[in-house]
Amino acid sequence: MADDTELDRLMREGLERRAGDVDVTAPVAQRATAAVRRRHRRGLVIGFAAASVAAVVVVAALGSTPPPPEDPDDIPAPAIDTGEWRTEYWADLQVDVPADWDWGGGPLESGGQPLVCTNVDPERPYVGRPVAQTDVCSVVRVGEPTAPYVWLGSPLEPGAVDLGGGWTQETVRVGESTVTVATDEADLRDRILGSAREASLCRARMPGPPEPRSETTEEGVGDLLSATVCAYQADGDDFRLVYGSGLDPAGARDAVAAVDAATGNDTHCRATSEFVVVSIAFSDDFGAPRRLHQDVVYDLTCGHVRTGVAPSGGVRQVDLTADTVAPWAVGGVPGILSGPSTQWAYYFFIGVQG
Numbered sequence: 001m002a003d004d005t006e007l008d009r010l011m012r013e014g015l016e017r018r019a020g021d022v023d024v025t026a027p028v029a030q031r032a033t034a035a036v037r038r039r040h041r042r043g044l045v046i047g048f049a050a051a052s053v054a055a056v057v058v059v060a061a062l063g064s065t066p067p068p069p070e071d072p073d074d075i076p077a078p079a080i081d082t083g084e085w086r087t088e089y090w091a092d093l094q095v096d097v098p099a100d101w102d103w104g105g106g107p108l109e110s111g112g113q114p115l116v117c118t119n120v121d122p123e124r125p126y127v128g129r130p131v132a133q134t135d136v137c138s139v140v141r142v143g144e145p146t147a148p149y150v151w152l153g154s155p156l157e158p159g160a161v162d163l164g165g166g167w168t169q170e171t172v173r174v175g176e177s178t179v180t181v182a183t184d185e186a187d188l189r190d191r192i193l194g195s196a197r198e199a200s201l202c203r204a205r206m207p208g209p210p211e212p213r214s215e216t217t218e219e220g221v222g223d224l225l226s227a228t229v230c231a232y233q234a235d236g237d238d239f240r241l242v243y244g245s246g247l248d249p250a251g252a253r254d255a256v257a258a259v260d261a262a263t264g265n266d267t268h269c270r271a272t273s274e275f276v277v278v279s280i281a282f283s284d285d286f287g288a289p290r291r292l293h294q295d296v297v298y299d300l301t302c303g304h305v306r307t308g309v310a311p312s313g314g315v316r317q318v319d320l321t322a323d324t325v326a327p328w329a330v331g332g333v334p335g336i337l338s339g340p341s342t343q344w345a346y347y348f349f350i351g352v353q354g
Contacts, residue, residue, distance in 0.1 A: 004293050042051070051088055051147050054188040062284070069120050071238065072206075084099055085099055086098075086099040087354075088150070088242035088246070089199050089201055089202060089241060089243065090173075090199075090243075091204050092097075092176055092177055092198050092243075093177035093178075093179060093196065093197075093199055094193075094243075095152070095192060095195050096195035097181050098141075101127055101165060102123075102125065103127055103129075103331075103334075103336060104118040104119070104133065104149075105117050105119075105130070105131050105133040106128025106130050106131075106153070107153070107155055107156065108130035108131070108132065109130075112336040114140045114154065115138065116139075117130070117132035117133060117135065118208070119133045119134050120335075122146045122147065123146055123190055123223065125147045125148040125149060126149055127150045127151075127332070128150065128152070128154075129151075129242060129336060130150045130152075130154060131151050132243065132350075134353065136138070139276050141196050143164065144164045144165040144180055148181075149182050150179065150180065150182075150192060152179055153177050153178060154180050155178075156178060156180055157171065164226060165184065167183065168184075168186070168189065170189060172180075172277055174198060174332065175198045176204075201230070201244045204240070204241050205238050205239060205241070206239045208238070208239065208272070208348065209275045209306075210277060210295065211295050211315065212306045212307050212309040212315055213294065213308040214295075214308030214309060215308075216292060217286050219285075219286040220281035221283070221285075221323075222285030223285070224249050224252060224280065224337060226253075227248075227249070227252035227279065227280060227281070228246055228247060228278070229276060229277075229328045230243075231277075231332075231333070232276070234273040243332055243333065243337070244331070247280075247327075247328055251327045252280050254326075254327035255296065255324075255328055256294065256296070258319060258321075259305055261323070262305065262323070264317065264319075265319045269299065269302030269304070271301070271343065272299050272300070272301040272302050273301045274299075274300040274301050274337060274342065276328070276337070277295055277298075278328055279294070279295045280293070280294045280295075281293055281294075294307075294308065298320060298324070299320070299326065301340070302320075304317050304320050305317070305319070305320050310313065321344075322345075322347070325339075329348040333351065334350070335342050335351070338352065
């Protein structure tokens, strides 16, 4: 096991490498670092405003959009969020939020009542999901919040609630998911809710970790066209999407290079509860116009990475390490995924609790 000096080195190198690659208008590295600090402030209990709906309110119906295409080649390439807004993904839902909002925990149902288990700064706006960032939880209560928030996939029923002080919390349903917005600015609330639609970046559900793939030609691949990060957690008999994002070209190349340099791993794991798929698309500059795909599968429970071997079509399995996760474990990842049960993982994920 690495000592504290080695762990500090891994953390600094991982964050410094990523900080140099991302656009400073979307402070991803800073937010990732802040998420790490928040994870280690155990014992922070935040009673954010929430509610069960006391009265039925008519909510404007959102326009219906078609489900995600079945053919991965037809899935649109995401834009890297570098402006004032970014897109958040949860299950079959996507919604646009201000780019500088944090990531946190939203209401999750336990014992018939909604709980919030989060370590976010109560003075900062954030996007919450029904994940436990800490084992210290509080029952959600009606009350005036200290900052705006968006909750994805909460157990709240559709409708609106007056939180006092000019704040309103409104919940709508999109597909099988819900999105809740609380703010004292009606225009901001309407804009966020109006952007909610069925997602098309990642599969909403998967039966389990997919097989990796690596497509190429005899001449190789062309330009890197797009890269995505799709993260899944066990939910009943299958796995639900909990986070999706675009990945910048430098991060995609670093991810591939880190896996190529990793040590082989031949262990067999029977079951997993959390995995990530990094999908990279290249152009084919030597034949008919098409995309060449490389999918790398990171099993966070079993502690290994599976990558396709071209042109043989085989599969190579390597160790899951700080180097292999650092290129893509940025943005909301540190505040959403639990990660493996290894000490270095606490610098990139929520970590094991209890």
